Amino acid sequence: MPDCERTTTRFLPTGIVTSMLAVDRVDRSLFSIAPEVEEALRSGAAIVALESTIISHGLPRPENLRVAAEVEDIVRSRGAIPATIAILDGRVRIGLDGDALDQVAHRDDITKVSTRDLATLVAQGGSGATTVAATSHLAHAVGIPIFATGGLGGVHRHARESWDESADLTSLSTTPVVVVCSGVKSILDVQATLERLETLNVGIVGYGTDRFPGFYLSDSGYSIDWKVTSPDQVADAMASRSSLGISSSLVVANPLPVDEQLDPDVHHEVLEEGLRLAAARNITGKDVTPFLLDHFHRATHGISLIVNERIIVRNAELAARISVQHAGRSGRLREG
Ligand code: PSU
Ligand code: MN
Numbered sequence: 248m249p250d251c252e253r254t255t256t257r258f259l260p261t262g263i264v265t266s267m268l269a270v271d272r273v274d275r276s277l278f279s280i281a282p283e284v285e286e287a288l289r290s291g292a293a294i295v296a297l298e299s300t301i302i303s304h305g306l307p308r309p310e311n312l313r314v315a316a317e318v319e320d321i322v323r324s325r326g327a328i329p330a331t332i333a334i335l336d337g338r339v340r341i342g343l344d345g346d347a348l349d350q351v352a353h354r355d356d357i358t359k360v361s362t363r364d365l366a367t368l369v370a371q372g373g374s375g376a377t378t379v380a381a382t383s384h385l386a387h388a389v390g391i392p393i394f395a396t397g398g399l400g401g402v403h404r405h406a407r408e409s410w411d412e413s414a415d416l417t418s419l420s421t422t423p424v425v426v427v428c429s430g431v432k433s434i435l436d437v438q439a440t441l442e443r444l445e446t447l448n449v450g451i452v453g454y455g456t457d458r459f460p461g462f463y464l465s466d467s468g469y470s471i472d473w474k475v476t477s478p479d480q481v482a483d484a485m486a487s488r489s490s491l492g493i494s495s496s497l498v499v500a501n502p503l504p505v506d507e508q509l510d511p512d513v514h515h516e517v518l519e520e521g522l523r524l525a526a527a528r529n530i531t532g533k534d535v536t537p538f539l540l541d542h543f544h545r546a547t548h549g550i551s552l553i554v555n556e557r558i559i560v561r562n563a564e565l566a567a568r569i570s571v572q573h574a575g576r577s578g579r580l581r582e583g
Pocket of ligand 1: 300301380398533534540555
């Protein structure tokens with residue numbers, strides 16, 4: 248494949264427009280794409296992109312590596328290829344082998360990398376784990392349209408003073424991927440985040456619900472306008488997004504069943520304490536989210552970790568099922 252690709256738009260017999268290659272002027276020489284991912288991209292097989300910040304900064308060692316492997320396994324068991332994305336020694340890695348996953352989980356020099364950090368990090372030969380923002384950019388860059396994570400970043404509480412709003416929001420507004428998640432992290436100002444998602448043209452559909460999920464909690468307390476009930480319906484939406492030239496993301500919000508959520512009273516208490524500690528210790532910027540997640544894991548004696556694991560695994564599973572539906576259609580269109 249040539250280093251320099253242009254976006255090719257192909258009109259298929261049914262009138263559906265398929266973006267065959269995602270981003271203009273992506274230099275593939277900076278990428279190391281795992282052979283099975285390369286093959287799946289070439290043949291149009293199902294792939295699910297996965298982020299790596301969750302592994303390096305969202306989950307404690309040693310559970311982080313176990314969860315990362317479990318997430319990849321569930322994607323495979325549903326018939327899709329997992330493509331965990333990270334930067335290792337200046338290379339953009341799309342699809343990690345066991346050794347690379349281990350490095351992301353255990354190396355101390357793995358920084359948390361948002362979209363704005365990517366170019367400098369790669370230029371300097373550094374290593375980092377990609378956030379939702381950076382992962383969705385890179386997934387789209389190589390042509391992977393579906394991505395799974397736990398909970399999106401968003402507007403932090405007290406953002407009126409701190410101006411702390413995750414770059415996940417602005418990245419999603421300009422990146423045409425489907426993101427399967429359990430809403431936004433419940434440590435955030437959910438109402439403000441929903442307003443921003445609306446402003447930024449990020450679509451949201453509830454999976455089997457018209458309530459916006461609350462990450463550790465099944466219901467954030469807010470409703471959403473659109474509901475889908477099957478992977479097939481998400482694949483329908485993907486096809487029409489493509490036909491209509493929509494260039495922002497679609498969030499598929501997948502709630503935890505109520506019997507698997509964190510106890511809402513415990514959640515409230517632990518969050519209040521975590522926010523107080525973060526303020527007292529002057530935790531700011533990109534350290535806030537990892538600090539609060541870590542506080543939850545400690546304060547709940549690992550219960551939030553079990554919940555977080557279930558969130559990620561369930562989202563990866565749903566993303567794989569959507570990806571299989573989507574790939575099946577694209578395959579039929581190609582043959583047609
Ligand atoms: N979901 C999780 N755990 C995480 C994250 C998401 O279950 O650790 C990460 C994602 O990488 C997301 C990031 O992009 O947290 C948001 O960080 P910030 O609020 O600093 O933008
Ligand atoms: Mn932030």
